[in-house]
Amino acid sequence: MQNIDFRSDTVTHPTQEMRQAMANAVVGDDMMSEDPTVNELQRLSAEMTGKEDALFVPSGVFGNQLAFFVHCNRGDEIVISNEAHPVQHEAGATSIISGANMRIIDTNRQWFTWNEITKYIRFEQDLHFPKTALIEVQNTLSNGDVMPVEEMKIIYENAKKHNIAVHLDGARLFNAATYLNIPAKEIAKYSDSVMFCLSKGLASPVGSMLCGTKEFIAEARKKRKIMGGAMRQVGILAAAGIISLEKMTKRLADDHKNAKTLAENFAKYSDVFEIDLDIVKTNMFFVKLKQAKRDDFLKVLAKYGILTYPKEHGFYRFVTHKDITDENVEFVLNKLPEIVKELKVES
Numbered sequence: 001m002q003n004i005d006f007r008s009d010t011v012t013h014p015t016q017e018m019r020q021a022m023a024n025a026v027v028g029d030d031m032m033s034e035d036p037t038v039n040e041l042q043r044l045s046a047e048m049t050g051k052e053d054a055l056f057v058p059s060g061v062f063g064n065q066l067a068f069f070v071h072c073n074r075g076d077e078i079v080i081s082n083e084a085h086p087v088q089h090e091a092g093a094t095s096i097i098s099g100a101n102m103r104i105i106d107t108n109r110q111w112f113t114w115n116e117i118t119k120y121i122r123f124e125q126d127l128h129f130p131k132t133a134l135i136e137v138q139n140t141l142s143n144g145d146v147m148p149v150e151e152m153k154i155i156y157e158n159a160k161k162h163n164i165a166v167h168l169d170g171a172r173l174f175n176a177a178t179y180l181n182i183p184a185k186e187i188a189k190y191s192d193s194v195m196f197c198l199s200k201g202l203a204s205p206v207g208s209m210l211c212g213t214k215e216f217i218a219e220a221r222k223k224r225k226i227m228g229g230a231m232r233q234v235g236i237l238a239a240a241g242i243i244s245l246e247k248m249t250k251r252l253a254d255d256h257k258n259a260k261t262l263a264e265n266f267a268k269y270s271d272v273f274e275i276d277l278d279i280v281k282t283n284m285f286f287v288k289l290k291q292a293k294r295d296d297f298l299k300v301l302a303k304y305g306i307l308t309y310p311k312e313h314g315f316y317r318f319v320t321h322k323d324i325t326d327e328n329v330e331f332v333l334n335k336l337p338e339i340v341k342e343l344k345v346e347s
Contacts, residue, residue, distance in 0.1 A: 004328045006308045009172075009201040009255070009283060009321035017247075018203065018240040027235035030056070031225075037235030041242050045209040048245060049173075049194050050185030053217035055210045056238055058229055060085070060171045063195035063210040065093045067167045068134065069223045070216060071193070074099035076133035079120050083110040083142055085169055097227065101130055111137065111147040114154045123162060134165045139187055140172040144259075144284035146179050149187055156190035168194040171208075172201055175282040178252040192216070201252060201283060202244035203322050207237055251322065255283035258320040258329050265333050269340045286315040289343065300342045304335045 005011045014022070028034035038056050045054035057063045064086050068078060078094070080087060082104050086094055094100055103120050105112055122132040135155060139147045152168075159166050168191035170176070170184075177184040188194040193212035198204035210220055224230055263285035267275045274288040288311075289297055298310060308316055320329075 003305045003307050004324065004332065006306065006318040006320070006324070008309075009319050010199055012199075012201075012203045012321050012323050014203055014205045014240050015243070015248075015322075018205075018243050021239040021243055022236050025235045025239035027233035029232050030234050031230050031232060035233060035235040035238070037242070038238040041238040041245075042209070044242060044245050045196075046211055048184055048249075049170075049188040049196070049209075049211045051188065051194065051211035052214045053212065055217050055220050055224065056231075056234065056241070057195075057208050057210055057224060058206065058231075060169075060195060060197045060200070060208045061090045061093060062224075062227065062229055063197075063208040064090065064136075064167070064169055065097045066210055066220055066224055066227060066229070067193045067195060067212075068094055068100055069098040069227070070219045071165045071167060072098050072100040072133045073131075075101065075130050077101045077103045077122065077130045078134045078136055079103050079105065079117055079132060080136040081110060081112055081138070082106045084136060084138055085142060085171065086136065088142070100133070103132070110141040110143055110145060111139075111151065113151055114158050117155070121162070121164070132162075132164055134167055135159050136167050136169060137191070138169045138171075139176045140179075140282050143279055143286060144282045145279040146176045146281050149180065149182070149190065152187065152190040165192045167191060170194045170196040172197070172282065174249045175201060175252055175256070178249075178256065179281045184249075198241045198244045201255065201321055202241075202248040204240040204244045204248075205237065207241050209241075248322065252283065255320040255322070255324070256281070258324055258326070259283050259285050259318070261329060262318065262320070262332060265336060269336070272340050272343055283321065284317060284319045286317055288315045291344075297343065300339055304332075304339065306332060306335075 025037045030038045042054040078100050080102050122129045156166050173184050173196040195210050198207045260280055263280040266273045
């Protein structure tokens with residue numbers, strides 16, 4: 001039985017076109033900036049995000065932490081949401097790599113407004129205070145929601161008035177752009193640096209991009225080496241990334257459609273599933289079980305070849321991607337009544 005893998009959009013396999021491009025990639029030594037395929041990927045990334053320059057890095061965590069390393073001195077402060085990826089899922093890397101302090105904000109949603117964060121910013125110069133060096137925002141958010149560009153603009157413009165940098169964790173930046181129906185650069189322009197992943201939804205086997213000014217990327221290149229991320233004939237990987245940007249960004253609406261269809265059908269069983277359809281905007285949705293055999297959900301799904309991660313904060317995440325086909329979606333919809341029947345608590 002074939003597994004239908006909803007665990008993440010990182011589980012995708014590279015396309016045949018990517019494999020062919022990787023096999024035929026023209027390469028050089030990227031440490032010396034002599035790999036033409038990497039250089040083209042970086043040029044294209046900068047162009048699509050509206051930035052001056054870009055740098056190929058191994059992962060999204062690497063890209064975020066490298067940005068922090070460049071923007072912050074040891075002891076500086078980063079204003080960041082409690083739900084942000086560097087807080088929840090980057091293994092405490094900020095304290096190890098940049099030595100920055102994270103000033104964490106709890107909000108009623110995963111994104112915050114300028115008015116909400118002003119009390120967390122160190123506007124005064126005081127020997128008792130760390131310096132607020134950076135504000136981190138996300139788009140998309142880790143719950144699949146999309147932060148309004150208008151809010152990003154307000155934060156960015158006010159941060160500039162106080163000489164505070166803004167970093168955008170745009171791991172799924174092109175999903176946000178697809179939902180908003182605008183170019184990615186229209187989101188990224190309200191940040192000083194932006195990271196996006198090639199291996200989340202865009203089907204590359206590995207890699208992320210960090211984009212910013214030429215000065216920022218020059219410093220990031222040096223600190224990438226310090227972090228052990230300098231690579232040699234890495235054009236073999238960059239070749240897939242170029243296809244991710246040129247082609248895979250154009251098909252993300254299919255993933256969004258599939259997520260919405262699945263979420264709406266799960267929501268029909270409101271006596272079993274709790275789901276917030278208002279935030280199902282991109283390629284993921286979250287399900288919480290109500291009166292059901294909570295410990296059996298993954299086992300029940302597995303019987304039908306459906307995979308997802310164990311629950312986190314009470315919710316199970318389902319992520320659609322290019323390897324989730326229309327036929328897979330139809331299969332899940334057909335099996336959903338049987339799944340619900342097994343989950344319902346016996347009266």
